[in-house]
Amino acid sequence: MDDQQSKLAQPDRCASSSDDCVAALIDALGGDRVRTGADIPARNMQDACHYAPTRPLALIVPRSTDEVSTALRVCRAHGQPVVVQGGLTGLAGGAHPYAGEIALSLEKMVGIEELDQLSGTLTALAGTPLATIQEAANRAGLLCGIDLGARGSCSIGGNVATNAGGNQVVRYGMTRKNVLGLEVVLADGTVVRSLNKMIKNNAGFDWTQLFIGSEGTLGVVTRVVLGLHPQPGKVCTALVAVDTFADCVALLRAIDHALPGQILVFEAMWKDFMAVATERLGLAPPFAQAHGIVLLIEVAAVDDALEQVLAQAHARGAVRDALVAQSGGDQKRFWQFRESIYEYGRLFPHLVGFDIAIPLDRMEEASAAMRQELATRFAHCVAVFFGHVADSNLHIVAAAQHLDEAGKEEIERAIYRMTAAFGGSISAEHGIGRGKRPYLALSREANELELMRRLKAALDPSGILNQGRVL
Ligand SMILES: Cc1cc2nc3c(=O)[nH]c(=O)nc-3n(C[C@H](O)[C@H](O)[C@H](O)COP(=O)(O)OP(=O)(O)OC[C@H]3O[C@@H](n4cnc5c(N)ncnc54)[C@H](O)[C@@H]3O)c2cc1C
Incomplete structure (x- = not known):
C-alpha cells in the first residue's frame, strides 16, 4: 500500500x-x-x-x-x-x-418532489424506492429507464451511487444516462446542488457525473433528477433457443436491424442455468430439448414484427426454437426462468456470484474457458452462466453445499484473473464495494x-x- x-x-x-x-x-x-x-x-x-x-x-x-x-x-x-x-x-x-x-x-428521505410532464423529468429524495419512481412515471404515461430485480427495495440514491444497470440498459443505458441533476452533501457537510432538468447544459464541469458510480466514497446523494422516457407501447416477449453465443449476437444484430432501437431486454441463460431452473427449481422446461443458450427477449414491436425476425433466423438455422408470449401469463412464465436466480439462496448454502463484463467478441471463448476452469478445479461446485449479454454483462454463480471462505477466494481469484486476461471488467454493474476491492487493479491502470x-x-x-x- x-x-x-x-x-x-x-x-x-x-x-x-x-x-x-x-x-x-x-x-x-x-x-x-x-x-x-x-x-x-x-x-x-x-x-x-x-x-x-x-x-x-x-x-x-x-x-x-x-x-x-x-x-x-x-x-x-x-x-x-x-x-x-x-x-x-x-x-x-x-x-x-x-x-x-x-x-x-x-x-x-423518501418522496417524489416533482414530476414535470412538460420536461419529462422526475425529482425525488434519494431514499425513494425505485419501484415508487417507476409507478409514478407510469401513472403519468411515462417510463423510468432504470429497472432491476431489487426494484421494490433499492433506493434511487443507491442506484445513482452504484450506477446501477439492470434489465433495460440495452435501450435506456445505465443509471448515469438517466440522471439529469443531483444534490450531494460532501464529507465536510457542504451541500452542492444542480437540480438540472435540461438535456443540454454545458455551463462548466458536469460534476454530477463524478458522483454517479462512486459508491458513496465521494459524497452522499440526497436528491436526484431523472429524465423519463415515453412508454414503449406494445411489448413483445419471447423465449428463444440458440446453439452458440455467435448465434445469440447474430440474432441481437438482426433484431436491432429490423427494429432499430426497440430491444428492451436481451438476457442469455446458458444450458447450465436452465438445468438448475428446470431440474432443481422445478420450472417446466420451455422446449422439448435442451439448447446451448436460451434468450429472454423483449421488444417494443407492433403486430408480428418480432415473430418475422425470429422466423427468418430459424430458416437460416440461427434459431433452434422460439416461443412468443400470447398473454401476460406467458410473459410472467418466461421471466420466471431469468428470476429463478433469486431462489438460489434456499438451494445452495454457499455461493460465489460474479458480475463481470467481457467484450462481446470474446464472450464465447471466455465463458467456455471459465466453465472449463470451474469444472476442473472446483468440481464440487455447480456453475451457471447467464446475464444481460447485450451490454457485455456476464453473471456467473458457483454454488456448493460446502464452500469455506478460502475456497470462495480461490474461485474469485481464478475468475477475476481470467476476466482481465480476456480484456474484461471485474464489475459490470454491481460496483467494487468491499468485496472486489482487492481485485480493482486487474481492471484499472495504475494512473487511473x-x-x-x-x-x-x-x-x-x-x-x-x-x-x-x-x-
Ligand atoms: C434481487 C437483486 C437483483 C439485483 N439486480 C441488479 C441489476 O440487475 N443490476 C444492478 O446494477 N444491480 C442489481 N442489484 C444490486 C443492487 O440492487 C444495486 O446495486 C442497487 O443500485 C443498490 O441500491 P441500494 O439503495 O440498495 O443501495 P445500498 O445497497 O444501500 O448501497 C449500495 C452502495 O451505494 C452507497 N449508497 C447508497 N445510497 C447512497 C446515497 N444516497 N449516497 C451515496 N452513496 C449511497 C452505499 O454506501 C453502497 O456503497 C440487485 C440486487 C438484488 C438483491
Missing part, C-alpha cells in the same frame, strides 16, 4: 472518542435521529452481500439534506468513519458496516487508480466516507 492509500484508509481522527461523536450527533440532530445499541434494527447491520451482520456504532436517520449536512459536519469534526446506506440491496458489500462505523441511512485516489483525497481529505470501499 502506498502513502496515499494508507492516508485514505486511516482518517485523521481527533482526540475525541467515538462516544463524544455520538453525543454531539444527538445534541445537534436530536435523539430521534440517532439510534444506538439495541435500538439499531438488524436491517441496518448488513446489505445483500451476506457478510456476518455487524452492528454499527450508531445509526443516523436524517429527514432532510440539512440534517445530512449537520451529521457529516459533526462526524468530520470527530474523524468518525461513516458508511452510507440506501435500500441495502447492494451486492458488493459497500453499505455493510464495519465495526466502529456510524451508518447514515437515507431510509427516511491514482486519479481516483486524488479525487477522493480532494473531496474527502479525512477519508471518513465509506472507508475501505472501492479504493
Whole structure:
C-alpha cells in the first residue's frame, strides 16, 4: 500500500472518542435521529452481500439534506468513519458496516418532489424506492429507464451511487444516462446542488457525473433528477433457443436491424442455468430439448414484427426454437426462468456470484474457458452462466453445499484473473464495494487508480466516507 492509500484508509481522527461523536450527533440532530445499541434494527447491520451482520456504532436517520449536512459536519469534526446506506440491496458489500462505523441511512428521505410532464423529468429524495419512481412515471404515461430485480427495495440514491444497470440498459443505458441533476452533501457537510432538468447544459464541469458510480466514497446523494422516457407501447416477449453465443449476437444484430432501437431486454441463460431452473427449481422446461443458450427477449414491436425476425433466423438455422408470449401469463412464465436466480439462496448454502463484463467478441471463448476452469478445479461446485449479454454483462454463480471462505477466494481469484486476461471488467454493474476491492487493479491502470485516489483525497481529505470501499 502506498502513502496515499494508507492516508485514505486511516482518517485523521481527533482526540475525541467515538462516544463524544455520538453525543454531539444527538445534541445537534436530536435523539430521534440517532439510534444506538439495541435500538439499531438488524436491517441496518448488513446489505445483500451476506457478510456476518455487524452492528454499527450508531445509526443516523436524517429527514432532510440539512440534517445530512449537520451529521457529516459533526462526524468530520470527530474523524468518525461513516458508511452510507440506501435500500441495502447492494451486492458488493459497500453499505455493510464495519465495526466502529456510524451508518447514515437515507431510509427516511423518501418522496417524489416533482414530476414535470412538460420536461419529462422526475425529482425525488434519494431514499425513494425505485419501484415508487417507476409507478409514478407510469401513472403519468411515462417510463423510468432504470429497472432491476431489487426494484421494490433499492433506493434511487443507491442506484445513482452504484450506477446501477439492470434489465433495460440495452435501450435506456445505465443509471448515469438517466440522471439529469443531483444534490450531494460532501464529507465536510457542504451541500452542492444542480437540480438540472435540461438535456443540454454545458455551463462548466458536469460534476454530477463524478458522483454517479462512486459508491458513496465521494459524497452522499440526497436528491436526484431523472429524465423519463415515453412508454414503449406494445411489448413483445419471447423465449428463444440458440446453439452458440455467435448465434445469440447474430440474432441481437438482426433484431436491432429490423427494429432499430426497440430491444428492451436481451438476457442469455446458458444450458447450465436452465438445468438448475428446470431440474432443481422445478420450472417446466420451455422446449422439448435442451439448447446451448436460451434468450429472454423483449421488444417494443407492433403486430408480428418480432415473430418475422425470429422466423427468418430459424430458416437460416440461427434459431433452434422460439416461443412468443400470447398473454401476460406467458410473459410472467418466461421471466420466471431469468428470476429463478433469486431462489438460489434456499438451494445452495454457499455461493460465489460474479458480475463481470467481457467484450462481446470474446464472450464465447471466455465463458467456455471459465466453465472449463470451474469444472476442473472446483468440481464440487455447480456453475451457471447467464446475464444481460447485450451490454457485455456476464453473471456467473458457483454454488456448493460446502464452500469455506478460502475456497470462495480461490474461485474469485481464478475468475477475476481470467476476466482481465480476456480484456474484461471485474464489475459490470454491481460496483467494487468491499468485496472486489482487492481485485480493482486487474481492471484499472495504475494512473487511473491514482486519479481516483486524488479525487477522493480532494473531496474527502479525512477519508471518513465509506472507508475501505472501492479504493
Ligand atoms: C434481487 C437483486 C437483483 C439485483 N439486480 C441488479 C441489476 O440487475 N443490476 C444492478 O446494477 N444491480 C442489481 N442489484 C444490486 C443492487 O440492487 C444495486 O446495486 C442497487 O443500485 C443498490 O441500491 P441500494 O439503495 O440498495 O443501495 P445500498 O445497497 O444501500 O448501497 C449500495 C452502495 O451505494 C452507497 N449508497 C447508497 N445510497 C447512497 C446515497 N444516497 N449516497 C451515496 N452513496 C449511497 C452505499 O454506501 C453502497 O456503497 C440487485 C440486487 C438484488 C438483491
